[in-house]
Amino acid sequence: MKKLSRRDVVSMIEFVRELPRVIASPVLSRLPGGRISAIAPIEPVTLTNPSIVVQGGEIVAAVREVKYRLSRFVGMVQSAEPLRVSTWLYRYRDIASSPSSVLPLQLDPASELADLILEDPRIFVWNGGLWCLWTSVSLDDDRCYLNKMVLGRLDGNVISCLRIIESPHERRREKNWIPFVRNGQLHFIYELASLEIYRLNDKGLEIVSREDGRISALEGCSGSSQLIPWGEDWICVAHRALLRPRGWYLFPLAYYRHRFIVLSPDFRLKAMSAFFFFEKRNIEFCAGMVSEGEHVLLSFGVGDRTARVLRLHKEQVMSLLDRQ
Numbered sequence: 172m173k174k175l176s177r178r179d180v181v182s183m184i185e186f187v188r189e190l191p192r193v194i195a196s197p198v199l200s201r202l203p204g205g206r207i208s209a210i211a212p213i214e215p216v217t218l219t220n221p222s223i224v225v226q227g228g229e230i231v232a233a234v235r236e237v238k239y240r241l242s243r244f245v246g247m248v249q250s251a252e253p254l255r256v257s258t259w260l261y262r263y264r265d266i267a268s269s270p271s272s273v274l275p276l277q278l279d280p281a282s283e284l285a286d287l288i289l290e291d292p293r294i295f296v297w298n299g300g301l302w303c304l305w306t307s308v309s310l311d312d313d314r315c316y317l318n319k320m321v322l323g324r325l326d327g328n329v330i331s332c333l334r335i336i337e338s339p340h341e342r343r344r345e346k347n348w349i350p351f352v353r354n355g356q357l358h359f360i361y362e363l364a365s366l367e368i369y370r371l372n373d374k375g376l377e378i379v380s381r382e383d384g385r386i387s388a389l390e391g392c393s394g395s396s397q398l399i400p401w402g403e404d405w406i407c408v409a410h411r412a413l414l415r416p417r418g419w420y421l422f423p424l425a426y427y428r429h430r431f432i433v434l435s436p437d438f439r440l441k442a443m444s445a446f447f448f449f450e451k452r453n454i455e456f457c458a459g460m461v462s463e464g465e466h467v468l469l470s471f472g473v474g475d476r477t478a479r480v481l482r483l484h485k486e487q488v489m490s491l492l493d494r495q
Contacts, residue, residue: 182416189413193426198448199469202487207450208267210234210470210478218259219472222294222397222459223480226301229271230461232261232470233292233303233325234478241454241475244420257289258303260325266468266480274328284333289321293458295397297352301325304359306346307335318344322357322371339369339376349407351398360398363389363409368438380438388443388495395429396460396469404441405434406488408457408469411446423453429471431492444491449473449481 200207210232212218221234235258238250260274278285289305296302305321319337323330338345339361349360359376361367364385369376389409396408413426428446435441449455449471459470467488469481 179417182414183419186413186416186419186422192446193413193428193452196428196446196448196452198450198452199483199487200450200481202483204482204484204487206267206482208480208482210261210270210480212259213273217476218478219475220291220456220458221261221470221472221478221480222292222303223266223461223468223470224294224296224301224397224459225461225463226296228264230263230266230463230468231294231301232263232459232478232480233276233294234259234261235291235472237475239475241424243424246424258292258305258330260328266482276325276328276330278323279329279331279333282331282333284321284335287321287333289330291346291456291458293348293350293394293397294325295350295352297357298355302357303330304348304350316344318346320345320348336371337375339378347394349394349396349398349409351405351407358398360394360407363392363394363432366434366438366440386440389432389440392430392432395457398434399460399462401433401462403436405436405438406460407432407434408460410457425454426452427455429455429457431488433492440495442492442494444488444493447491450479 292303433442
């Protein structure tokens with residue numbers, strides 16, 4: 172038997188401690204009135220982790236295409252077929268009906284960044300146009316992953332105005348920033364536990380605010396949805412992953428739990444929910460949230476294989492929140 176490392180032991184202890192909380196976490200689609208709609212591919216491709224926004228009375232979804240599958244025993248299994256399209260754009264008049272249009276997006280061939288591989292878009296409206304924030308994926312000479320945040324505007328089916336946003340801390344791997352627009356300017360929540368927030372300008376990022384200490388309840392939480400207005404406040408969905416210990420094949424590869432987070436107008440933690448799942452206790456990933464009248468729509472992927480949208484009444488969301 173292979174000797175357990177210290178990392179293995181820590182993983183087992185955390186998993187055993189958190190598993191009862193995972194089992195007790197509510198599944199939002201089972202709430203009264205909860206309704207799930209599928210974002211179905213129009214070609215034989217695998218779509219997941221959709222992000223949604225409202226523009227011109229339509230719901231617009233940016234959806235990631237993947238060329239791998241997740242195996243309970245070996246993790247990620249890559250396809251031999253190259254990734255042709257990183258993002259698809261869906262438009263809906265009603266999320267429960269068929270899309271009014273579906274477009275595969277392509278990078279601007281004239282851009283020097285046209286060869287980027289992009290993952291997990293977060294879509295938003297900025298200065299009247301549709302934009303997305305992605306994570307780019309590449310390998311260095313030692314075959315180690317590099318991730319950078321990439322901003323782009325959606326012009327028809329072309330991703331234009333591509334721009335790499337460098338890490339404010341010079342980190343090699345950046346993912347899951349939370350975009351939002353305030354007073355016409357693009358902002359990002361960089362880290363939730365410190366509520367470290369930046370504003371984008373022509374030169375790069377400038378710090379807006381950061382907590383003096385750390386918020387223990389948000390340790391390990393990362394961005395999922397965009398940050399959107401919530402009355403006079405702001406709201407987003409965050410996620411925290413609980414990875415299965417090595418060799419524990421009876422369990423899923425990971426559990427991705429989510430929670431609502433409400434911030435005050437000056438970006439102080441005001442309320443949050445307990446952790447929850449959307450459809451099943453497994454790997455789920457929320458990348459979008461919009462307000463639609465008396466309801467909210469939450470877009471998420473399941474197992475990196477499907478794309479879903481959950482519709483909930485706002486009162487149900489309010490009932491899940493605990494003031495801080």
